[in-house]
Amino acid sequence: MLVAGLVMWSQPVFAQDSAVAATAHKASQEPASKAVVFTTQQDHQNMLQQLGITKLRPGRNANENAPNAANYDEANANPYPNLPDVMKLASGERVTSPERWWKARRPEIVELLEREAYGRVPGNVPSVKWEVRETREIQAGGKPAIQKHIIGVVDNAACPEIKVNISMSLTLPKDAAGRVPVLMSFGWTPFEPSPFALGGRGGQGGPRPPTKEDKLIAAGWGCAILNPSTVQDDSGGFQRNPFERNAKADAKPIGAGLTRGIIGLTNLGQPRKPDDWGSLRAWGWGASRALDYLETEPGVDAKRVGIAGVSR
Numbered sequence: 001m002l003v004a005g006l007v008m009w010s011q012p013v014f015a016q017d018s019a020v021a022a023t024a025h026k027a028s029q030e031p032a033s034k035a036v037v038f039t040t041q042q043d044h045q046n047m048l049q050q051l052g053i054t055k056l057r058p059g060r061n062a063n064e065n066a067p068n069a070a071n072y073d074e075a076n077a078n079p080y081p082n083l084p085d086v087m088k089l090a091s092g093e094r095v096t097s098p099e100r101w102w103k104a105r106r107p108e109i110v111e112l113l114e115r116e117a118y119g120r121v122p123g124n125v126p127s128v129k130w131e132v133r134e135t136r137e138i139q140a141g142g143k144p145a146i147q148k149h150i151i152g153v154v155d156n157a158a159c160p161e162i163k164v165n166i167s168m169s170l171t172l173p174k175d176a177a178g179r180v181p182v183l184m185s186f187g188w189t190p191f192e193p194s195p196f197a198l199g200g201r202g203g204q205g206g207p208r209p210p211t212k213e214d215k216l217i218a219a220g221w222g223c224a225i226l227n228p229s230t231v232q233d234d235s236g237g238f239q240r241n242p243f244e245r246n247a248k249a250d251a252k253p254i255g256a257g258l259t260r261g262i263i264g265l266t267n268l269g270q271p272r273k274p275d276d277w278g279s280l281r282a283w284g285w286g287a288s289r290a291l292d293y294l295e296t297e298p299g300v301d302a303k304r305v306g307i308a309g310v311s312r
Contacts, residue, residue: 034269035268036269036270037259037269038257038271043259046271050271050273050274051274086109087101089104089105119272119275119276120281121277121285122276125262126157126266127154128153128289129152129153129155130296131151131153132149134148134191135149140171140214140218141210141215141216141218141219143173143174143217144175145172145173145174145217146171146174149189150169151165151168152290153165154265156265158268159269162260162265164231165230166226166231166290167191167192167226167227169189169190169191170222171216176299179298179299180221180222180299181222181304182301183212183216183221183224183306183307184225184291184294184307185226185307185309185310186225186227186283186309186310187225187226187227188225188227189225189226190225222300224290226286226287231261231283232258232261232263232282233257233260233261234279258272259271262282263279263282287307291305
């Protein structure tokens with residue numbers, strides 16, 4: 001079973017790390033009322049324990065005589081040449097009408113994706129209340145625009161230790177004659193610093209190229225940016241990047257993993273089950289909640305909202 005948001009390491013080191021295993025096991029046994037904080041390793045170890053996995057399969061070996069030798073024969077490159085027919089039900093019955101697709105075959109495919117890839121969204125996910133925190137006028141694409149910073153405050157009454165505030169920006173043409181279509185993307189909003197921005201880059205090599213926001217506003221569209229890390233941290237717990245310019249050798253995990261964010265809040269700070277949702281499914285949920293807000297925005301044509309740049 002594949003679990004979205006769970007990093008499946010190729011080395012079995014964590015399954016044999018007794019210190020991590022002991023910590024993860026102890027934390028998972030805490031009373032349900034006490035939220036735990038798992039790092040990436042602890043979450044990974046806890047999931048292995050739930051699945052009964054004590055050792056992970058090693059990656060391919062360059063030694064051709066090894067049991068797990070890498071394959072270079074194209075004839076053996078596809079172990080599953082006969083993929084299931086997408087237009088056949090699991091029973092073998094062929095789908096012959098749109099009604100059969102929507103009512104029978106599509107639910108089968110959704111079930112497979114939920115169980116094996118993305119996980120299931122629980123039925124008790126807390127509600128979101130959207131608040132406009134800041135509004136300003138800017139120039140985008142050579143035209144005046146209105147830019148808003150909107151925060152989705154998730155109800156954490158059931159687990160006050162965990163706070164989730166979803167960050168989104170919305171930029172609309174100031175002089176639009178009516179409602180405009182909007183393109184949403186994932187990223188850091190203009191109201192928050194991006195951890196990938198390098199100081200001084202914008203002033204080197206001449207003027208900066210137009211941004212997607214510039215292009216959309218110039219075309220008469222709106223631009224929404226949703227910060228997915230404010231829905232669910234992608235890292236599963238901060239780990240130092242050794243290639244960072246200012247990396248610190250003694251940096252410790254911050255624990256902003258899957259027992260935090262919307263997944264952690266919904267689970268009341270407890271570890272996930274194997275078929276629970278992971279980060280990717282949580283981001284999709286966040287985009288749906290962002291659409292809920294856009295449907296209330298007078299300047300947005302909510303029937304023409306798209307999403308782009310979702311690389312995974």
